[in-house]
Each structure stands twice: as C-alpha cells, then as structure tokens.
Amino acid sequence: MANFKLDINNQSYEVEAEPQTPLLWVIRDEVGLTGTKYGCGIAQCGACTIHLNGSPVRSCSIPVSAASNQKLTTIEGLSEDNSHPVQKAWIDAQVPQCGYCQSGQIMSAAALLDKNPKPTDSDIDTAMAGNICRCGTYHRIRKAIHTASNEMTNGSK
C-alpha cells in the first residue's frame, strides 16, 4: 500500500491504495465519486471515462500511481449546477434511458467539444466510438452534441 495525492474536480484527496489499483475503483470506492462507472475493465466500453489534464481517458485502465498530481475531472466536476452545455443538451434531447453509460458519454462529448467546438458527424463518430450504450441512445447523443455545439459556438441555443 502507498499514499497518493489526487486532484479531482479541483479538490485534493489523500488516498491509500495498492499502486496498481485501477484509478476507477479509487475514485468510486475511496474518494466516493460514484458517477464514474465500471463497465468492462479493459477500456472497451467507455463507462469509466474521465478527463486527465483535459483529455478523455478510461479510468479502468490507468493505475492510481499514474494519476497522482495530475488534474482529474469526473462527471461530478463537469459543472456545479448541471449547466455545462453538454448536460443541458442531454436533458433537452432526453438522451439517457438506463443512464449507466451516460457519465462516460458526457465526458467524452465534453472533451470533444472542448477541442473541436464544431464537430461534424464524422468527428462525432471518431470521438464517441469508444463509448458503448446498450440502450441504444446514439441517435440522441449525436443530436445533443450538435445542440451543445450550437450553444457553445453561438453563445445561445
């Protein structure tokens, strides 16, 4: 066991864990931020997507030792009041069904729009292909990303 200092959603956490523990389980079970989900454990489904220094990563496949002193953002840190354009667009399009994958979907979408505020459908395919939704909300995810993009680039919907 070792101690690690994690910077998550602009808060500092001291955790004790085996260095090889996937960051996912530390975030969920030690820090207590359960919005980030376990889906596959092998970086195939994207349910555990968080931002590491602003880029989307699969927290199931990063050991906690590699995340120390890096800037991490989880779904809980995307906005304080559900006001991130992606969250608003997700509500507007009523995207989630079971909702389990949606934290990961939203984190991937937010990272995409951060780097590419005007994504084409093809850009969306590339950025979102790592996130599986078993309920099949892809059609609405695409629509919501375009909506969020419009808000972010025009300042209003």
Place this chain on the structure above:
Amino acid sequence: MEANNINRRKFMKLAGMSGAMLAIGFETFAIEGPKVLKKLMAEDFVEGTPLNPFVVIAEDGTISIMATVPELGQGIFQAIPAIIAEELEVDMDQVTVVKSSASRKYGRQSIGGSRSVRTMYQPMRKLGAATKEVLIEAASKKWGVAKSALYAKSGKVHRTDTKDFVEYKDLVATAAAIEVPKNPNLKTKKDFSIIGKETVRTDILSKVNGTADYGIDARPDGLLYATIERCPTLQGKPISYDKEAALSVQGVTDVMEVTRSVYKNKNTGIAVIAETHYAALEGRKKLNVKWDNAEFSKLNSESYFREMKELAKKDHLNHKDQGNFNQSFANAASTLDVVYEQPHQSHSCMEPMNATVHVKEDNTVEVWAPSQSPQVQRQFARQLGIPDDQAEEKIKVHLPFLGGGFGRRSMNDPLEECFQISKELRKPIKLIWTREDDTTQGPFRQATVHAMKAAFDDQDNPTGVQHKMISEAITTQFRPSNGKIPFEVMEGISTHYDFDNYSIQYGEYNSQLPIHWWRSVFGSTNGFAHEAFIDEVAVKAKQDPLQFRIDRLNSEPRQVKVLERLKKEANWDKKLGANEGKGVAIVESFGSIVAHAVFLKREGNQVIISRVVSVVDCGIVINPNQAKAQTEGNIIYGLTAAMKGAITFKDGVAEQSNFHDYAILRINEAPRDIQVYLMENDENPGGMGEPGLPPIAPALVNAVADLTGKRIRKLPFDLQKV
C-alpha cells in the same frame, strides 16, 4: 418556478442516511420554460398525509407520487406517476416523483414482458381518480355544496358557481378520513393533459450529473467487496482451490463457497471477500481452482446447431395447422425450403450484475437490489427464521436505478450469492460480477433453428407456408411442458398471413445450457425468421414486399394501417438508386405492432444503413417521446444481435468474454437517421420495452436482399461483406 425546498430537518434526516440515499442529491434545477425538473426524494423522508400508498400530500403543498417499479431505462419512473397525476388532476410540475422501496403495499413490483404500463394503466388511473374524488368530497363538506358543483384542476378543487378554490393541501386532512370510492369516474382521452404529452423524465437530471444511484453505487459503512471465481463450463463442481494463497493477498479477509441457482441447477463458485474490490480480484487470481468439468465439457455450438437442424426434419407440436401444408408442398409447381439460424446472445447490461446486502448481527437486513424482481423480503426472511409477517419490517430493500436489465435482472442469482456471504459474515457485502463473469456465465438468449418451407403454383403464387421452430424453452427449465407448447416460444409469429395452407410448429431441443428472458425473448428470433422468409415468398411471387403484406393481412386491420402509414412516411414507393436497397418487416409482440423500413446505401467500399423509418401502434401512448426512445433503443439492440454478437461454446466454455470479442454496435455503426411515427387510436396501451426489436433484423436482411440479391439466413452477419 418555486424550488423544491428540503428543509433543515429533512436534510438532517437525509444526511444520516446511507450512501445510496445520499447519492440522490437534493438541489433543484430548472431549464427554460415550463420544464422544471424536480429533484428526486427517497420514500423515507417524504412528509405529509398519505391518501393511499402512492400519493402523499404535504402541508406545504408538495404532492409526492411513488414510483414503485424498477426503472431500467424504460421510463416507467415517469410513466406510472404521470398516469396517476392525470386522473388526480395535478400538473407534473407540481409533483415530486419519489423512488419507493420494495413493499407488498405497492402490489407487484417485478418488471418484464413490456408489462408495466399495460397492466398498471387502468388500476393507476382508478387510484388517481379515486384520490381526486375524496379531495372533492372534502371540499364539498368544507363549503357545504354538492360535489356536482365542484371540479378539480391543477391541485385545487374549484367551485363552478363562484371563482373560489381550495388547494389539495388544505383538504388532505379531511380527505384522509373519507372512504375511497371503488369505481371512480375516469377521464376520457380527449380531456387528457398529461397522458399523450411529452413530459420530462424526472430521473434524467440525476443521469447527467452522476448522482443517479445504481445498485453498484451502494456504499454502506464498513463495506467489504466480493468477487466470485466461477466454473468455465458453468456447472462443474470445484475439486480443489488454494484458499491460503487468496487469503495471503493484502486486504483479503475471507474465502468461501457460494451457490447460485440457475433454474434447477445449483452452480458453485468460490467467493473472495476483501477490503477493496481490487484486492478481491487479486485474491481471486490466486485461487487456482480445479473443476470437475467432465459432464459439461461436451457442449459445442456446432453440435448444438447440428442436432437442432436434425430435429427440424421431423414433425412437431402444431401451433397453427390450417389447410394441408404437406399436400400443398407435395403438389407445388415450385418450392422454397431453407433454414434460418440464430445464436445464443448475452444480455450485456452496461451495469454488470451486482448486489449489495447487509445481514446484520440483530438479524435485520438491508438490501440494495438491482433487480427486475426486487421483492425478496420473504425469500430472505425464511432463510433467517423471520416470520413472513415481519419480513418487511426487518428487511429493507432499496430499489436502485438499474443500468439496463433486458430480462437478465429478472433472475436474482447475484442477490442470492451476496446474501449467502453477508449472512455468513454479518457484514455489508457488495458483490460485483466482472464483465467476463457477466458475458460467460449466462443465462443466455436462446439459440434457434427455423425450417422454413413455401409452396407455389405455376404462376409463383404462394399456396402454402410452413415455419418449424426448434429451440430450448425457458419455462421448461423449471416445469415440465406436459406435451404442450410452452407459452413463451411462439411470441412474434403474429402476422396471420392469409395462406390457404399454413403450418407453424414447435420442437423443443433439450440442452444443459441455461437460457433466459432476453429483450423481446422469442419475438427476437421468431420475428427474424418469419418476416425474412415472408419476404422471400413475396419476392418469388414477384410482388412488392410491403404491398404483399398489406394484401395478405386481411384479418389484421391494425397491422394493415401500420403498413399503410409506413408506406407513406418512408416514401416506400419512391424508386431507389442502383446502389440502394430497402427492406420492410412487421411484428406484433407484447401487445404492440411495430413495422420498420430499413434503407441501405453502398458508398464506396461501405454499406451504410442510411435510414430507418418505424411506425408503432401501441394504442394509447403515455409519453410519446419515451415510446420513440424505446423504439430507437430496440432498433440498436436488435441491430447488435443481427450484426455483432454471438455467444458460442467450445468444450462447454463460452468463447467470448468481454466487449472486445462480444461486440456491441457503436455510434459510428448506428443509423444516423431514425424516424419513429406513432399511430393515434383509442386502443388500450400495449408494451413498448420490446416490440420495436423483432422487426429490425428481418427488415435489415430484407434490405440486403434488395440491394444484393443475397439472402442472409444466419445471424450475425457482417454488413460490410454482403
């Protein structure tokens, strides 16, 4: 819009509660206009006067309506409260939807078979209407005017003679003492203001900010984590394992055998319990279990299908036997004689199977049940020596949101396993199945073989059709069929085409492989074979496949209307380009009719699904947006089954284990253009969770045939190789 305030006292109550409750959160969030999302509250801190188990009205005017059946994405969390609110005459933005726990006072809380709205529509309307009537009667007493001079609207009772009104909150004390009428008057459809309108789902907010509480998120104090090493052939018994090696991993506290019931089978696994999930997994790796697989290692998908195909050559139980098919086939000028086959599938809910149970030292229990059938109190009570009438008092069952279900969560094996561990250790235990456990251990969707035959006269007019379906059955895994066709196996063969000679048979194949309800169940497999073969018949008869169906469904006027609407909305008769193809299919299942038209386009080396148009007749619709969402989801789930996943067995072991080899359709492969149209009528509500699935695979392969001339009769197939 006013905030949904949680006062200090409630907050303290909330703060003292365990993690899953806290996860619900408690702020209010508003988006533009009337769309105000109320925060969710848990049943335990609802305040006010209950007028019945489902409706509680507080002095501050808060109207709480219980959501009592599990929400797995189908929107029932909103739909049932919406039905109550309609008849109660309150607006949805006056309502706080409250997630209930499991209790017999709410009636049946299990979900499956696209059943919830179908079975609860009338009872919940009556409940809402009866509640409204006692409030009107209370107002009648207050004012001393006849009930007929009063009406209810937006949470108030109004007088017709003056402009006076009184709010429900000021009537509730009186109303609670009034006997509830058994047969209240119900509204007519034209007066509906909530049913049939697109209301915002109250669970959505929590699903965009990470606060929605799933079973896997339960975090009671002192929690330990469990994982279970399982037999690769599912049913083999452990011969030996290295308990000490597992215990030597730092953080591992216990190792024990647990039993999992899969119908009649009791599967043994070795549970490793630890202070962290990671330590449990590391301990599990060291178990080195030797299994006795001898009896179960003979199972192979190849022989499984070979034996089913052999069985298809014989005659079986008749589901339908009209005219004389054999004679029509013998006398035919030409025939079709083909076999369709579909593999086993995994449900693969995004939230893997899990459970959290705390059997306490004082023999009371707290359960977080990610289950489609969560009323487990009596089952657990009996194992703890608790009398039935104390089961609910001693065993608290939380209903978390479910990260998908698709039928899988109607089997409570994870809860059963977790209960055993906690009962032994008397500590809170969270059991999480790995994705590999979830994919390989079943139970699975059935695999099927369909022997399809058609007879034609010398003008290529069809004179007879036969569909012989061979598969395992679900219900015969726990009760004998007694020579009858099990009720579940013929779902989705519901298009009663007008053929003079028409035979449908079912032959049961027996295997040790466990199968289970999987979204649309036999509708998914029957719908594919039946509607793809009907297309073959139509094409051989040189008729347009959509018109052929319309012409031969005289006994099904609702199906004809759906097809006619589809023809219009899909612009079906428009001539396609050389690189385009179209396909149609229609299936009635779980009380609703769905027809899909699939359009394909070849673009360079790629074939894309350029458009899917759907028409749905599910009778009266509660929330059109959600009916459409379910249909969109069914299209994707069905396309995955058609083009992606198959679970195959070699030497008794599933050959796929995770999403790298059991692929799920991804956004880049999903149709970008999906249009869903709903029929308007006054029929009773049908199901919506499943009926959109069965017609998608046949519509797809029919489009492939239109594009390429090639018939796909075995799923899954690769669309890029057609």
